[in-house]
Amino acid sequence: MLMRRGQDIGAHRGRGGSLRRRLVVSMSLLLAAVCAAMSFATVFTQRDYLREDLDQSVSEAAERHQGALLxxxxxxxxxxxxxxxxxxxxxxxxxxxxxxxxxxxxxxxxxxxxxxxxxxxxxxxxxxxxxxxxxxxxxxxxxxxxxxxxxxxxxxxxxxxxxxxxVQRMTNRLMVAELVIAGIGLTAAGCVGAVVVRRQLRPLGRVATTAAEVARVPLDRGEVTGLSRVPERDTDPATEAGQVGVALNLLIDHVESSLAERQRTEERMRRFLADASHELRTPLASIAGYAQLMTGGTGELDPELAWRRVSAQSTRMTGLVEDLLLLAHLDEGRPLCTAEVNVATLVAEAVWDARAAGGDHIWQVVLRLDASVTVAADHARLQQVLANLLANARVHTPAGTRVTVTAEATDAECVVRVHDDGPGIPAKVLSSVFERFTRVDVSRARTVGREGGTGLGLAIAAAITRAHCGRIEVRSEPGDTEFTVWLPLTEHALPAGRRK
CATH class of the missing domain: 3.30.450 (Beta-Lactamase)
Structure with missing residues (x-):
C-alpha cells in the first residue's frame, strides 16, 4: 500500500507543472486586470482633459464671435x-x-x-x-x-x-498605445513570472521528490535506515518551501526513530521469547527426566532425592513464571497498593535479610535522613527492589566484598544507593543491564555452587521503580559499582491510575 502510494506521488509529480501554469495564468490575469484598469483610467482621464480644453476653446471662440459682432x-x-x-x-x-x-x-x-x-x-x-x-x-x-x-x-x-x-482621434491613439504597451508589458511580465515561479517552486519539487522516495521504501518490514532527507539548501525557514522541507525532515526523523525503536522492540521480543523458552525448558527437562527415571522403576535413583530435585526445579520454574507475570502486570500499568512506607525501616530490613543470606559479605547501612521520612509506595514491591539489588551484589561478587546501602532525602526525592567494591559490570552489557534476561556472569563471577538466576531481577527492579514514578541508574567500574534509586517523597507524584 505504501509503495503504491509512493508510485502515485511519483506519477502525480509529472503533473506538477499544472501548479506552475495556474500560478502564471493567475498572475497574468491579475496583471492584465491591473493594466486594463490603468489603461482605461489613463484614456478616460486624458479624454476628459482634452474635452475640457476643447470646451475652453469653444467658449473663447463664442466670446470672440460675440465681440466681433458688437x-x-x-x-x-x-x-x-x-x-x-x-x-x-x-x-x-x-x-x-x-x-x-x-x-x-x-x-x-x-x-x-x-x-x-x-x-x-x-x-x-x-x-x-x-x-x-x-x-x-x-x-x-x-x-x-x-x-x-x-x-x-x-x-x-x-x-x-x-x-x-x-479629441476622438487623440483618444483612440492613446488607447491603441496603451493596449500595445500593456500587451508588451504583459508578455514580458508573463515570461519573467514563469521563470520566477519555476525557480521558486523548484525547491518544492525537490521536497516532493524526497517524499516520493521515502514513500516507496517498504516501511512495514525489515530494518529501515538511511531514509532520504530534504537537502539543506531547501530547508531555509525564511521561505515557505524551506518550512515544508524542515517539517518533512522532522517527520522523516520521527519515522526513522520510530522504525528503529520498532526494530529494537522486535529484537528484544525475539530475544525475550528465546530466553524465556530456554529458562523454562531447563527445569521442564529436569522434571521430565526425573519423572521418567522414577516411572521406569530401575532403582538407580533414590525416590526422595528425585522428588526433591523435581520440587526444586518446579520452584525455580514457578519463580520465573511469577517474575514474568509481574513484569507483564507492570507493563500494563496495574494499580499499586500504595501506603506510607518508612524509608529507614525499609532499608534496614532489606540489609538485615541480605546479611542473613550472605554472611560472607560485609554489609553497611548509612542513613542520612530523618527517621520519619516516608514515601508513598507499595511496600512489598519496593522491598522487592532493594532485595533484588542486594541479591545482585551478593551473588555477583566474591566473599569479603563490602556492600554499602546509603539512604538520603532531598526536598522532593528520596535516594537509595547500593554500592559494592566487587569486580564491576562489563562495559559491553552496562547499557542493557536493566533489560530482561540480561546476565553479567562473564566478568562478575558467581560464587561457586550458587544457583543461576533468570536475569529478570534488575528488569523487575527498574519496572517497579518506574511504576512508582521514580528512576534507577547504574555506574560501574572495577572496584566501584553503584545502583541509585530515586523515589518521590509525596503521594502526588504517583499518577491516579497507579494508586489503590
Whole structure:
C-alpha cells in the first residue's frame, strides 16, 4: 500500500507543472486586470482633459464671435464676417440665430482657410441651443460631432463650435498605445513570472521528490535506515518551501526513530521469547527426566532425592513464571497498593535479610535522613527492589566484598544507593543491564555452587521503580559499582491510575 502510494506521488509529480501554469495564468490575469484598469483610467482621464480644453476653446471662440459682432455690426443678419477674423482654427463653426431661435445663417472654416456656408439640414442640427453659454454636443451632418455654445448679442444670439474629431482621434491613439504597451508589458511580465515561479517552486519539487522516495521504501518490514532527507539548501525557514522541507525532515526523523525503536522492540521480543523458552525448558527437562527415571522403576535413583530435585526445579520454574507475570502486570500499568512506607525501616530490613543470606559479605547501612521520612509506595514491591539489588551484589561478587546501602532525602526525592567494591559490570552489557534476561556472569563471577538466576531481577527492579514514578541508574567500574534509586517523597507524584 505504501509503495503504491509512493508510485502515485511519483506519477502525480509529472503533473506538477499544472501548479506552475495556474500560478502564471493567475498572475497574468491579475496583471492584465491591473493594466486594463490603468489603461482605461489613463484614456478616460486624458479624454476628459482634452474635452475640457476643447470646451475652453469653444467658449473663447463664442466670446470672440460675440465681440466681433458688437464691433462689426451691420444690418445684414446673415453676415458671417466674424468667421473671417484671423486666428480662426480649421473647422470652427459659427451661426447667427434670431430672437425666435431660428438659425439665420451658419458657416464653417475649411481646411484651406475659406468660409463655407452650411446647408439647411446642417443648420437644422444647430437649432434649440439656449444662449446661456452652456456647452452641448451635436452631430452636424457631413461634419461630425461638434461642441457648441451660444451667447446673446443684442436680442439675438451667436453660436460657436469646434469639431471633436481631434479629441476622438487623440483618444483612440492613446488607447491603441496603451493596449500595445500593456500587451508588451504583459508578455514580458508573463515570461519573467514563469521563470520566477519555476525557480521558486523548484525547491518544492525537490521536497516532493524526497517524499516520493521515502514513500516507496517498504516501511512495514525489515530494518529501515538511511531514509532520504530534504537537502539543506531547501530547508531555509525564511521561505515557505524551506518550512515544508524542515517539517518533512522532522517527520522523516520521527519515522526513522520510530522504525528503529520498532526494530529494537522486535529484537528484544525475539530475544525475550528465546530466553524465556530456554529458562523454562531447563527445569521442564529436569522434571521430565526425573519423572521418567522414577516411572521406569530401575532403582538407580533414590525416590526422595528425585522428588526433591523435581520440587526444586518446579520452584525455580514457578519463580520465573511469577517474575514474568509481574513484569507483564507492570507493563500494563496495574494499580499499586500504595501506603506510607518508612524509608529507614525499609532499608534496614532489606540489609538485615541480605546479611542473613550472605554472611560472607560485609554489609553497611548509612542513613542520612530523618527517621520519619516516608514515601508513598507499595511496600512489598519496593522491598522487592532493594532485595533484588542486594541479591545482585551478593551473588555477583566474591566473599569479603563490602556492600554499602546509603539512604538520603532531598526536598522532593528520596535516594537509595547500593554500592559494592566487587569486580564491576562489563562495559559491553552496562547499557542493557536493566533489560530482561540480561546476565553479567562473564566478568562478575558467581560464587561457586550458587544457583543461576533468570536475569529478570534488575528488569523487575527498574519496572517497579518506574511504576512508582521514580528512576534507577547504574555506574560501574572495577572496584566501584553503584545502583541509585530515586523515589518521590509525596503521594502526588504517583499518577491516579497507579494508586489503590
Amino acid at each position: 464691433r462689426l455690426w451691420t444690418d445684414d443678419a446673415t453676415s458671417l464676417g466674424f468667421l473671417r477674423l484671423r486666428g480662426q482654427p480649421v473647422g470652427t463653426l459659427g451661426a447667427r440665430v434670431d430672437s425666435s431661435g431660428r438659425v439665420l445663417t451658419a458657416g464653417v472654416v475649411t481646411d484651406d482657410g475659406r468660409l463655407r456656408v452650411l446647408s439647411a439640414a446642417q443648420r437644422t442640427a444647430l437649432g434649440g441651443l439656449t444662449a446661456n453659454g452652456a456647452l452641448r454636443t451635436r452631430v452636424v451632418p457631413d461634419l461630425g460631432e461638434y461642441r457648441l455654445t451660444a451667447l446673446k448679442v443684442d436680442g439675438n444670439s451667436v453660436i460657436a463650435g469646434l469639431p471633436m474629431a481631434d
